[in-house]
Amino acid sequence: MKTSKFNFEWLCNRKTMAVLACLFLASGVSVEAKEKAPKNAPVFTNFVYQGDDKIYKENPLQSGEFYNPILQGCYPDPSITRKGGDYYLVNSSFAMFPGVPIFHSTDLVNWKQIGHVLDRESQLKVEDCGISAGVYAPAISYNKNNDTFYMITTQFSGGFGNMVVKTQDPMKGWSDPIKLQFGGIDPSLFFDDNGKAYLVHNDAPDRGKEQYEGHRVIKIWDYDVENDRVIPGTDKIIVDGGVDIKKKPIWIEGPHIYKKDGRYYLMCAEGGTGGWHSEVIFVADDPKGPYTPAPSNPILTQRYFPQNRANKVDWAGHADLVEGPDGKYYGVFLAIRPNEKDMVNAGRETFILPVDWSGDFPVFENGLIPLECKLKLPKGVEYKAGKDGFFPNGNFKFEDSFASDSLDLRWIGLRGPREKFISIAKKGGLQITPFATNIKEVKPTSTLFYRQQHSSFSASTTLKFKPKAENELAGLTCYQNERFNYVFGVTKKDKDYLLVLAKTAKGQTTIVASTKIDVEAPVSLQVVADGNDYRFNYAVEGGEYTNLGGTVSGDILSTNVAGGFTGSLIGLYATLTNDIRP
Structure with missing residues (x-):
């Protein structure tokens, strides 16, 4: 993606961007205005939207295939969790109201929107911020120890900062926000098998230790589940800069912790959310580290390919992993599909790929080659997009x-x-x-x-x-x-x-x-x-x-x-x- 220096910094420096934007810039909703409409109030009927992209005309689905992205249009920063056979996925919504669209699936292919996590004014205060401020990078997780779902995010408006909401049933709405007392962005919760909980997030380096523009760190805190707070004094930097600070990596962010075979894996985005975006992985024997990066990082990126390639998908990263119904892992992530002028009008979209975790580290299958518009359906899954309330594709x-x-x-x-x-x-x-x-x-x-x-x-x-x-x-x-x-x-x-x-x-x-x-x-x-x-x-x-x-x-x-x-x-x-x- 060719961008000016200004636009590239705009894309990468997410925290600064949100602050500047503020300075200058659920369920089905009952259709009933609270104020009485004037007699000549405009009336709209017969809205019709029709997609007409060449790539879908030239690549019709064959038996056993489905289209990627799974959510077309502005559905960025996907996060996913599972309870039994039910999967839930959320996206960033910035100053859109209601906020944080939430989707449900039982097979990771067919998705229904079930509402928005933040659907009340008590949860979402974005009335005076630019469209690209508001709610960033929501992370959804399920704690089997107390049978509760959590959505944690950074709201750059309304005095919220980092906050969490909870529910025991995502179909029935979420609590009012609980403010969390720590800085930085992109928080995510991890619930261990032994009942302990941890919170990871992106933050600035310790005062006076910033080495270059875009130098960030990943911190971890012990999390008090009973009182929904980070435990003061428990914070620790577990990643400084990124995979290799000698190479001056920028914007390590979007962290998630997973546990597999007794070990702890920390996955993060690296490179900023523009053309150098990627996903990287680390491993440790303890949730608080020390973490060792995989020797084959990145495990997902599109940054190494010719800019003029056909049907280009770019900016891939900001991912989250989940175990599928077939026991195989899958990763959701954002990417963009620019038009013929290399312009990004539809925004960051939600993609999915199977993940090979047969070795020591997970790797997105075909995530290190140019992404294609079609994937093979998992065994036994029927493609239902656009039918019976499932989100359409193509x-x-x-x-x-x-x-x-x-x-x-x-x-x-x-x-x-x-x-x-x-x-x-x-x-x-x-x-x-x-x-x-x-x-x-x-x-x-x-x-x-x-x-x-x-x-x-x-x-x-x-x-x-x-x-x-x-x-x-x-x-x-x-x-x-x-x-x-x-x-x-x-x-x-x-x-x-x-x-x-x-x-x-x-x-x-x-x-x-x-x-x-x-x-x-x-x-x-x-x-x-x-x-x-x-x-x-x-x-x-x-x-x-x-x-x-x-x-x-x-x-x-x-x-x-x-x-x-x-x-x-x-x-x-x-x-x-x-x-x-x-």
Whole structure:
């Protein structure tokens, strides 16, 4: 991945990035706005998202195969745990609300989203932070000693810092957060067979001992399960810098401890979450070390291959291991699939690979060669993606008529609950009660988002909206963050109703194009992306689509240009503080 020095540091220095973002930048949800909607509140119907990636057309599934990644779009930093035959997986969510999507599987291939871990305002306070702040690197684990699940994470907002929530049934919700008194990021819990517990995390070196930019350490603490706290004075550095500090490795992070055959294995990400990302492994005879690195590190990476390779998968790392139903180990991890311009628009996605642990150390099978889009199904597993509530893969279609009393879990808000601005209209469709904020502000917005999950796709919706004044706007947005986005919506100027396409880059908004439009009939809005080329189209009263603004670049929707850790989102957007004035 070719990036500027600024963007590379943005990608690697996760803690600094989160602090800067704050400074300047569950179950089905009942669809009922808490505030009374105005009579002319916009109503959206018939949302359709269709993936159209070339790789899936050229690589159709054969019998006994499934697609990788298993979660397409912005589902980064996966962590996984097991209780019996049930597997649970969580992802980072940053300032998205609700936070930390959680998935369930019995076979590691077919996944259903069962909700979000942080689905209440008492758990998640992200109302005033940039989209790439908020919740980082959640780690989920099951403690068989007390039959309890834990999700531990760093929340860079709301005064939380490092925190943990608990439940005995992930299907039934989680506790309020318990604040933990230690610094650093990426905490993870390990529960030993003898009832003891430990916490590992990334941290800065001891004061005055930092040797280079990106020098980090892994610490371990004894953890008090009864009182949910680290035990003061028990902290110890178990990895300094990384596998070999003489080579100045950067950003050792995302640690997890596993126990196998009486020995303790510490697995970490190394190299930053960009082009030098990798996964490395250490071993010890005691959970507090000393830890010895494997001689064959890294055990997973994509950094050694030509940048112009076809169907490139890159940035692989930040992994977690679990024993599968067949007794074989598997690893979930993040990676990206850039478009033809090497732009990362869909964000970091969740992949899976089988792991060979027949030797002294685990190794991701085919994790040290260019990753492919298909894997063989484990024996006896049927591929059910897109059926019976299981998450889809490949070039799937997602449709929502908004006819249900509950909202699909794939819809998310930003910095605040969706329930505060959405409701079902009397004549059907999703009604948005607009806030007096717009998407360039670091505040909750009245926008319902769906993740971009392909490089090439189309997304469309039908809008019924008659604005009363210039400050009102409703429509579609393609949104990377508060400073980089497109808005394609209906507003008013004098006595005319206008459809406008606006581009915001580096926080500065320019109007790409606008046209007068009849708002007495519903208008259909559509965005079509072909890799890095985006086109915004409209149709009135079921007619043919007409383009507005020509072909525009999707580069501002990429991590390369916009920075941060999220992928591009497609939003149904309404505001009472429109500042796009043709």
